[in-house]
Amino acid sequence: MKHAKRPSAASQVHDALRQRILALELAPGQRLSEQDLATEFALSRTPVHEAVQRLTDEGLVEVRPRSGTFVARIPVHELEEAMLVRTALELALLERCAAAMTPDGLARLDTLLDEQRRCAQADDRAGFHRADEGFHATLAELAGMPGVWRTIAQAKTQVDRFRRLTLPLQGRMQEVIREHAAVVDGLRNASAADATAAMRRHLDHVLPAIAMTRALQPDYFVNQP
Known part of the structure; x- marks a missing residue:
């Protein structure tokens, strides 16, 4: 052996x-x-x-x-490029996921949403982040393409550091949960269009928080390579 x-x-x-x-x-x-x-x-x-x-x-x-x-320091100039890659790949994954969705798959996503709710209530930011990653990774797995999530994870390394800074913002964790729940609702209703629209709204909310986050931690960011 x-x-x-x-x-x-x-x-x-x-x-x-x-x-x-x-x-x-x-x-x-x-x-x-x-x-x-x-x-x-x-x-x-x-x-x-x-x-x-x-x-x-x-x-x-x-x-x-x-x-x-x-x-x-976190390179601001790379965040937009990383999110462009992530959005394109995640939306493509979600369309495949919608076509292959099963009751067991929905139950797995619901469990991850419940975990995020528990973490948000306990202000467990590390646990919330793990459940968040698990949610997106599970979507790739349910789409039958877990390798694509590994590609996304590599592309969004700098985004992950930035996103950790946004979790303490008032209401941010609850907002993420609502956005994830909207994605699951679209899948539950067998509507790929609703699910992908909800995912796009979710991902589009990442970059606008840069200005507020930089104001809180200006020394953590750099503008140019």
């Missing part, structure tokens, strides 16, 4: 740091010390350096000559 290959030390550090950056546990602009990270992970500098280089290639970390290594 073959055993699954264990991730390398560099991959484990990369994944851990990536999750912290996306969750804003490591804030945009925060300085990173490879030596401190090596101590934290009980590793040599080599795998930590490799992990940091991978994060740099992904645009999540930046190395400034003679200054140091920092968590990259």
Whole structure:
């Protein structure tokens, strides 16, 4: 019996740091010390350096000559491009999802909506984000194309950091729940047109929150590459 290959030390550090950056546990602009990270992970500098280089290639970390290594600020100029990719792919997925929808699929989506409601009531932002991701990933799975969601997830890396900043905004989590529920209602009524229109409204609400979010955390953003 073959055993699954264990991730390398560099991959484990990369994944851990990536999750912290996306969750804003490591804030945009925060300085990173490879030596401190090596101590934290009980590793040599080599795998930590490799992990940091991978994060740099992904645009999540930046190395400034003679200054140091920092968590990259959120590039405003990339958010619109990422949302264009996401919207096009998600709407295409939703049309396929509507054609293949089953009662079991609707029940799965309803369960995720209930989880989001529980998280919103408890002000559990991390849990809410996980349920939100689960909702969209499940739509791709029900459409029979889970690989497309992986493509979307890669394209929206910077958007995910921005979206975490919008969750504390008054009423934002409740608004997301209403928008998701409208998508499910369209699917429940076997109306691909209603479901895709609801999804477009949902995704169109992401970028307008930039101005308000930047006003709250101006140091987290950068305008140009």
